[in-house]
Amino acid sequence: MNTGSYLISLVFSVLLIVLGIVIIMNPAGTMAAFTLIISILMIISGITNIFLYMGLRDFKGAVYYLIEGGISIILGIMLMSSQSVLENFLPLAVGFWIALKSITAVVTAVEWKKRNYDAWKSLMAGGIIGILIALLIAAVPKIVSVYISLVLGIGMIITGIVIIIFIINLRRMINQ
Numbered sequence: 001m002n003t004g005s006y007l008i009s010l011v012f013s014v015l016l017i018v019l020g021i022v023i024i025m026n027p028a029g030t031m032a033a034f035t036l037i038i039s040i041l042m043i044i045s046g047i048t049n050i051f052l053y054m055g056l057r058d059f060k061g062a063v064y065y066l067i068e069g070g071i072s073i074i075l076g077i078m079l080m081s082s083q084s085v086l087e088n089f090l091p092l093a094v095g096f097w098i099a100l101k102s103i104t105a106v107v108t109a110v111e112w113k114k115r116n117y118d119a120w121k122s123l124m125a126g127g128i129i130g131i132l133i134a135l136l137i138a139a140v141p142k143i144v145s146v147y148i149s150l151v152l153g154i155g156m157i158i159t160g161i162v163i164i165i166f167i168i169n170l171r172r173m174i175n176q
Contacts (some may be wrong), residue, residue: 005048005055009167012048016041016160023153035079035090038152042076042097045069061111064104071100091148095137098155102130105162112173119169126162130155 019037049069056062075093105127112120133155 002055005051006167006171008048009052009163012041012044013160013163013167016156016163020153020156020158020160023149023156026149038090038094039076039079042072042079045101046072046074046076059111061107064107068100068104072097091137091141091152094152094155095134095141098130098137098159099134101159102127102134102162105130105166108166112169115173117169117173119165119173122165123162123169126158126165129158130162133158 046069049065049072053062053066053069056065075097079093105123109120109124109127112123
């Protein structure tokens with residue numbers, strides 16, 4: 001994994017955490033700005049995952065990062081495309097995105113467990129928490145839209161932390 005991919009992923013993760021905190025602290029003005037920011041972050045995440053895939057092509061399961069990257073870019077563009085999509089689709093799109101990233105974390109954790117790499121537990125826990133949040137969003141999107149700042153802010157923070165855990169441990173694993 002080259003330094004550029006590592007730094008891009010780390011910066012993206014920190015942005016997710018900061019965005020999660022901002023969303024929780026400013027619920028009133030969050031929705032419109034949030035939608036635009038999430039769309040942009042989804043596109044950036046997709047591009048980042050495609051670069052990550054290129055750096056990890058030799059690892060089993062790296063294709064999941066390519067798939068996740070493509071889907072993230074498509075979701076980001078869809079959210080930017082029309083106001084009706086934004087109003088009706090945002091909670092479900094963000095829930096799906098969190099689920100996608102969390103499932104990728106779980107798949108990676110399983111692969112790390114097979115390699116006897118202890119960091120799999122943290123990655124698995126974060127992935128499972130992300131999946132539970134995504135299921136909550138899917139089960140009650142109307143209620144979630146009322147509490148979207150809190151729920152999605154927490155989801156962004158957890159996703160950012162999971163990515164940081166992954167990147168730091170991946171770098172350690174590669175350097176061993």
